Amino acid sequence: MxxxxxxxxxxxxxxxxxxxxxxxxxxxxxxxxxxxxxxxxxxxxxxxxxxxxxxxxxxxxxxxxxxxxxxxxxxxxxxxxxxxxxxxxxxxxxxxxxxxxxxxxxxxxxxxxxxxxxxxxxxxxxxxxxxxIPNILVVHPSFPARNVAEFVAYAKANPQKIAVAHTGIGSVTHLSGELLYDIAGIEVTTVAYTGSAPAHIDVLSGRVQAMFDSSMLPHIAAGRVRALGVTSKQRVALLPDVPTIAEQGFPDYDAVAxxxxxxxxxxxxxxxxxxxxxxxxxxxxxxxxxxxxxxxxxxxxxxxxxxxxxxxxxxxxxxxxxxxxxxxxxx
CATH class of the missing domain: 3.40.190.150 (Bordetella uptake gene, domain 1)
Incomplete structure (x- = not known):
């Protein structure tokens, strides 16, 4: 789609x-x-x-x-x-x-x-x-992927082995992921939380490997998570070196909260x-x-x-x- x-x-x-x-x-x-x-x-x-x-x-x-x-x-x-x-x-x-x-x-x-x-x-x-607001796909530093293509490749080689946090069924943090999974043909395990803050705890600890979220900028800057891609069509001004997901081989991808x-x-x-x-x-x-x-x-x-x-x-x-x-x- x-x-x-x-x-x-x-x-x-x-x-x-x-x-x-x-x-x-x-x-x-x-x-x-x-x-x-x-x-x-x-x-x-x-x-x-x-x-x-x-x-x-x-x-x-x-x-x-x-x-x-x-x-x-x-x-x-x-x-x-x-x-x-x-x-x-x-x-x-x-x-x-x-x-x-x-x-x-x-x-x-x-x-x-x-x-x-x-x-x-x-x-x-x-x-x-x-x-x-655009979201950003972030992963724990221990996760092997350094860009969206590697994230997708890992998911294809390890179906449902990636745990991805989100803030509730139907939220954009959830659907941003579902859109990528749909376009890329991959399956992951999603984990619902009541908000971004409690989800961050598990992502930062490595209990959950990834999340689509907009409020991780301080953790990205500190190296506590790695930013793989931006969900909007335009890059985020504060992260000029992080490409959009669309730029990384998925031109139809666009998701904004x-x-x-x-x-x-x-x-x-x-x-x-x-x-x-x-x-x-x-x-x-x-x-x-x-x-x-x-x-x-x-x-x-x-x-x-x-x-x-x-x-x-x-x-x-x-x-x-x-x-x-x-x-x-x-x-």
Whole structure:
């Protein structure tokens, strides 16, 4: 399968919302937005503290705290393929004070679970994209491969002998690997964790040989892991000597993570619009962009309607792979 990476962020201006409650695309009209927020705001994150999802949410939360003058609290609720966090926010009051940080599993879970307690396109309203981010395939220094071709060759000679960590079925850390295995025709053993931080412990110790992840830069610099390839079409500025996977014999390979915010259905549209506008202000500030650069994040800049379309395009990009690889909870 060939998955063509999006050219969405520049081309979404004016794109209509296709779901996730179209009311969120309507102009602000009431005084409720002017009073928002009137107490602390929660970002509920479906992953453990310390990983990429947690880092970018804390950065956005810090900037919105400065803008609003009210504390934005990041609350980590890992587990259940993101279902624990998702249900928490779905049942929260629809007033904008409890928001869900979403990534790919939010949209792909319906393709993997026979029954879900939520519908991503009806139970939530899109707010905006915080960031996109490439992952990096890293291995423990004891692993013999020094590039992606050698990684693939080792996997072919040793089927299912490579253990690869990821942050949950359907996460981009998981699907980045599945895409490579699919294109290269290899099989490995995957090991699920509740977030990047606990996975790092096992990768750094050598209990698990490899991982696709975005928050290993300090460990790469220190030589505690070896970077084999970047999952995006472009190299990472902070790792200019690490080629992309596409450059290493797999030209159709392209996998980028995203993080954004959604609100419970029924949240007043004017509040959704205010949060979205303030989020765009927060992530476009020069100091925010500089910090994101050090973490290899690319700042988002979407309206609720554009973020809706972005999520739908992600489902289209990854859905076929999920079906063909028969990816399900526990797979």
């Amino acid at each position: 060939v998955i063509k990476r999006r050219a969405l962020l520049g081309g979404l201006a004016g794109a209509p919302a296709l779901g996730l409650n179209q009311a969120s695309a309507q102009p602000a009209a009431s005084d409720s937005a002017g009073r928002f927020p009137d107490r602390p705001v929660r970002f509920v994150v479906a992953y453990a503290a310390g990983g990429a999802a947690d880092n970018q949410n804390r950065l956005a939360a810090q900037k919105l705290t400065e803008i609003w003058g009210k504390q934005v609290i990041v609350e980590n609720k890992p587990g259940g393929n993101t279902l624990i966090a998702t249900e928490t926010v779905m049942r929260a009051p629809a007033d904008g004070h409890t928001l869900l940080s979403v990534s790919l599993p939010f949209a792909l879970n319906p393709l993997m679970f026979d029954r879900l307690p939520y519908d991503p396109f009806h139970d939530f309203m899109p707010v905006g994209l915080i960031s996109t 995203f993080y954004g915010l959604v609100a419970p259905r029924g949240t007043p549209p004017e509040i959704v619009e205010k949060i979205s506008a303030d989020l765009r202000t927060a992530v476009q500030q020069p100091e925010t962009q500089e910090r994101m650069k050090t973490l290899t994040f690319l700042p988002g800049n979407t309206t609720p309607a554009q973020f809706d379309q972005f999520i739908r395009n992600e489902v289209s990009l990854w859905g076929d792979l999920v079906k063909r690889r028969k990816i399900q909870p526990g797979s």
